[in-house]
Amino acid sequence: MPKPTRTTALAALIASVLVAAGCASSGPTATPVPTPESAASDVQATLTTVVASGLDAPWSIAFHGETALVSERDSARIVEITPTGSVREVGRIDGVRGGGEGGLLGLAVHDGMLYTYATADDGGGVENRIERRDLLGEPGSLALGDAETVIDGIPAAGNHNGGRIAFGPDGMLYATTGDAGDRESAQDPDALSGKILRLTPEGAVPDDNPTPGSPVYTLGHRNPQGISWTDDGTMYASEFGQDTWDELNAIVAGENYGWPEVEGISGREGFVDPVQQWAPSAASPSGIAVAGDRIVIANLRGERLRIVPLADTATAFEMHGGENGEGYGRLRDAVVAPDGSVWVLTNNTDGRGDPRDGDDRILRLDLG
Numbered sequence: 001m002p003k004p005t006r007t008t009a010l011a012a013l014i015a016s017v018l019v020a021a022g023c024a025s026s027g028p029t030a031t032p033v034p035t036p037e038s039a040a041s042d043v044q045a046t047l048t049t050v051v052a053s054g055l056d057a058p059w060s061i062a063f064h065g066e067t068a069l070v071s072e073r074d075s076a077r078i079v080e081i082t083p084t085g086s087v088r089e090v091g092r093i094d095g096v097r098g099g100g101e102g103g104l105l106g107l108a109v110h111d112g113m114l115y116t117y118a119t120a121d122d123g124g125g126v127e128n129r130i131e132r133r134d135l136l137g138e139p140g141s142l143a144l145g146d147a148e149t150v151i152d153g154i155p156a157a158g159n160h161n162g163g164r165i166a167f168g169p170d171g172m173l174y175a176t177t178g179d180a181g182d183r184e185s186a187q188d189p190d191a192l193s194g195k196i197l198r199l200t201p202e203g204a205v206p207d208d209n210p211t212p213g214s215p216v217y218t219l220g221h222r223n224p225q226g227i228s229w230t231d232d233g234t235m236y237a238s239e240f241g242q243d244t245w246d247e248l249n250a251i252v253a254g255e256n257y258g259w260p261e262v263e264g265i266s267g268r269e270g271f272v273d274p275v276q277q278w279a280p281s282a283a284s285p286s287g288i289a290v291a292g293d294r295i296v297i298a299n300l301r302g303e304r305l306r307i308v309p310l311a312d313t314a315t316a317f318e319m320h321g322g323e324n325g326e327g328y329g330r331l332r333d334a335v336v337a338p339d340g341s342v343w344v345l346t347n348n349t350d351g352r353g354d355p356r357d358g359d360d361r362i363l364r365l366d367l368g
């Protein structure tokens with residue numbers, strides 16, 4: 001495991017409980033927020049260590065054994081974090097087209113291969129695609145093999161590209177795709193945009209997908225950017241709403257999550273309501289990780305971690321930490337490390353944040 005290069009005292013830890021609005025025919029309503037003391041009695045979390053710094057618009061963390069690999073959206077670099085916390089370039093992904101929210105996005109590692117989700121050139125146009133490459137060499141001198149296309153032709157745009165990829169407990173590859181600015185496509189079962197996709201590691205459609213021959217696992221998504229699973233196989237996904245509600249959803253094969261017909265909790269037949277929702281100013285959730293009995297959610301605009309107990313997914317604890325109480329800014333990803341801690345990726349150099357010395361960074365979260 002990489003050793004931290006800098007330890008910082010947690011100067012500000014603000015914990016508060018958010019109780020999600022209930023599902024009612026009249027729609028979501030606001031509820032009171034209990035005191036920080038009540039939250040602290042239920043969960044203890046300290047964000048105490050900077051593992052690495054100096055990253056440029058990082059987007060995703062994936063572990064190859066005990067070695068962390070990180071994608072940089074705009075530079076198209078894959079970097080590894082060395083045991084001393086330094087950043088070493090492993091390689092660059094050819095053909096990546098940065099701009100807006102596009103570029104080199106999600107990473108996943110499976111059977112010694114690195115999977116990448118990227119916005120890329122497509123014969124004069126642009127698309128999102130997933131490729132895989134052998135990881136060659138040993139930690140400290142890793143390199144990338146030749147690219148193999150897993151799936152291509154996923155619609156791309158300046159925003160709403162989705163981009164998170166992960167292998168589920170069933171060994172299948174899952175990918176979140178945004179609506180790429182075409183709202184209605186999220187409801188089109190034949191479109192790849194606005195979906196969660198499920199594929200074999202090679203890119204074939206599994207025989208047990210909801211629709212024979214289709215990679216679509218769920219539909220009705222606007223811009224989902226986080227996926228993770230509990231020990232019993234329950235899948236959760238975070239999703240950017242438009243102006244009203246961001247969401248945490250429990251994902252069930254073949255279901256419709258409503259966009260653009262509904263946003264947030266609606267109670268409308270035929271659509272699955274989120275288990276929790278937040279105003280975008282307090283959220284903009286990206287990467288998520290199930291860590292033990294909690295879901296850890298990294299938030300961009302909200303500049304906070306949100307910790308959701310699996311025992312009651314209608315509640316959450318908010319966590320802001322940093323030197324002098326200023327926080328760490330935008331948070332892009334959260335992933336469970338091999339030692340059980342959670343690594344959190346800041347995202348202040350993506351053009352929408354306020355970079356400070358050392359940005360962007362990987363932080364370590366220890367859940368008590």
